[in-house]
Amino acid sequence: MLELREVCTYYGNIQALRDISLRVEEGEIITLIGANGAGKSTTLMSISGIVPPKRGEILFRGRPIHELSADRIVALGICQVPEGRHIFPDLTVAENLDMGAFLRRDRKGIARDLDYVYSLFPILRERRNQPGGNLSGGEQQMLAISRALMARPQLLLLDEPSMGLAPLVTRQIFEIIRQINREQNTTIFLVEQNANLALKVADRGYVLETGRITMHDRAGALRANRDVQRAYLGI
Amino acid sequence: MLTLKDLGKACLIALWFVVLTFPLMVIKVNPIDRIITWRWHNMLWVGLGSFLCYLAGRIWLARRDVRLRRIRQGLAEEKPPLSRRILQNPAIWRPLLAAGVLFFLAFPALFSTYQTNIMITALMYVVLGLGLNIVVGVAGLLDLGYVAFYAVGAYAYALLNLHFGLGFWTVLPIGGLLAATFGILLGFPVLRLRGDYLAIVTLGFGEIIRLILENWNEFSHGPSGISNIPRPGLFGIQMSLDQSITYLYYLMIGMVTFTIFVVNRLQNSRIGRAWFALREDEIACQAMGIDKTRTKLTAFALGATWAGMVGVIFAAKTTFVNPASFTFLESAIILCIVVLGGMGSIVGVIIAALVLILLPEYLRAFSEYRMLVFGAVLVVMMVFRPQGIVANIRKTYQVEEK
Secondary structure (H helix, E strand, O other): OEEEEEEEEEEOOEEEEEEEEEEEOOOOEEEEEEOOOOOHHHHHHHHHOOOOOOEEEEEEOOEEOOOOOHHHHHHHOEEEEOOOOOOOOOOEHHHHHHHHOOOOOOHHHHHHHHHHHHHHOHHHHHOOOOEHHHOOHHHHHHHHHHHHHOOOOOEEEEEOOOOOOOHHHHHHHHHHHHHHHHHOOOEEEEEEOOHHHHHHHOOEEEEEEOOEEEEEEEHHHHHHOHHHHHHHHOO | OOOHHHHHHHHHHHHHHHHHHHHHHHEEEEOOOOEEEEOHHHHHHHHHHHHHHHHHHHHHHHHHHHHHHHHHOOOOOOOOOHHHHHHHOHHHHHHHHHHHHHHHHHHHHHOOHHHHHHHHHHHHHHHHHHHHHHHHHHOOOOOOOOHHHHHHHHHHHHHHHHHHOOOHHHHHHHHHHHHHHHHHHHHOOOOOOOHHHHHHHHHHHHHHHHHHHHHOHHHHOHHHOEEOOOOOOOOOOOOOHHHHHHHHHHHHHHHHHHHHHHHHHHHOOHHHHHHHHHHHOHHHHHHOOOOHHHHHHHHHHHHHHHHHHHHHHHHHHHOEEOHHHHOHHHHHHHHHHHHHHOOOOHHHHHHHHHHHHHHHHHHHHHHHHHHHHHHHHHHHHHHHOOOOOOOOOOOOOOOOOO
């Protein structure tokens, strides 16, 4: 579904990604784990076009997208939940969700999806008239995921959904990520610090070290791998 | 409610104001007779005035704190602010609106030509404020060079009339379009900039336009400007000065109505929502599939259009343009209108424009102190109501639930 071929991304003169190549298949949950500064978020930013790559190719359903602007990529069905949530703090919860459906014009479909995200996160329905900035961290993360779902993406890019959240809330959110994957058949590309949890929900995983992919395997196999255990799972 | 500490602080503040205003209020130098008059009584008034003002402010804040505490404890119900209560109750705002409309329609009949002229200026600033409100208030792009578009409009009329003899009504849309083009021209280089950097570039842009007009003599006649610009015509009818001022007044009323209508529709449209989102968070905007480039450029262009059209009207009103009318101070006043009125709020901007333009005119009775009072009003407003006269109320829509 999505393929990266030798992607190199720079921030000014600093190279953040070195020849990243990876594949995401339809309907799977894939995870990218790695230490701080390894380039996990940059990979997502490159895919979504917010920080476009300097070299290499990104193909979505066989179509090159690395030269498209961010809004065109969203229109193709790739939606990102940015790191640190980035909800609109002064807009209400309902308006935030409405912004997610910015590119869509099918009112019925939007209303249906709104019902769906409210069923996933009932707390958002209760808070729908409150400004997004008044929500707690966990609720903001739920809002950010819901807002992305309102774009009805085929591929959902999730950047650190567990950031700053209590373990219980994190587990709840990961449960729902799995549910979205199952019910909506949305392919999910998950970037996560919490490698243990990420490898539990994912089908396959890539390990990223200082801008390079060093390992790639089924999630279960990675969890059993001695090196991964030592470096990322703390076992 | 007032403690001894408050009284002590009030005394201190009174003393501070006495010192601060001492050179201005007490010493009066008469350079002809070479004597200094010491007006000690003024010192007393300043001291007493600031003392009482501080206490009044203190009491008001204390009462607000009590009310907020009661609301938190669930003892009292939260009351929406006065402006919102008025705006959300049709029984109150409908008669108010009707009275306002009647007042403005009857204005030239009720007051002298001089007053009408001042009101025309105020109405021009209403439109300028609403235009800048799109850029600063709604899209959140701090523009300190807005007056440049005003200048573009004014010079468009002056020059097109001078060289090609084009009339007011032909140039009005041209001026708007030209300003929009300049808006896009400014927009492109500043697409990547935000906040302070954006403010500096726009400031520079405003100065560039003014300096070009000042120095390019062959093009704009330099600092001496262009005179004998015809007033707006009406099917070739000859009008006396009074009549043409009245005509211009109603033209301006029409212009304001048109602006309010369009700006209101814009804010509630798709592009308006994109502007609000852009103001809040750029990365999230991109992640939601909003075209950042197009959204920013339309904000600049649609904001500039109004300045261009008002510029044309300005040139027609004064029948004379020169670069001195388009200094940074103008940009600052228009920005004041937007901030004082409440970012993004149409009603607020209208009230603020009327207050800020009419206040210095009617404060002329205070002669030398009028700018002092003007400044004091701004400071007090920003301290006690930083959200502006009327905080913006966005339209909220409820999606029908099954």
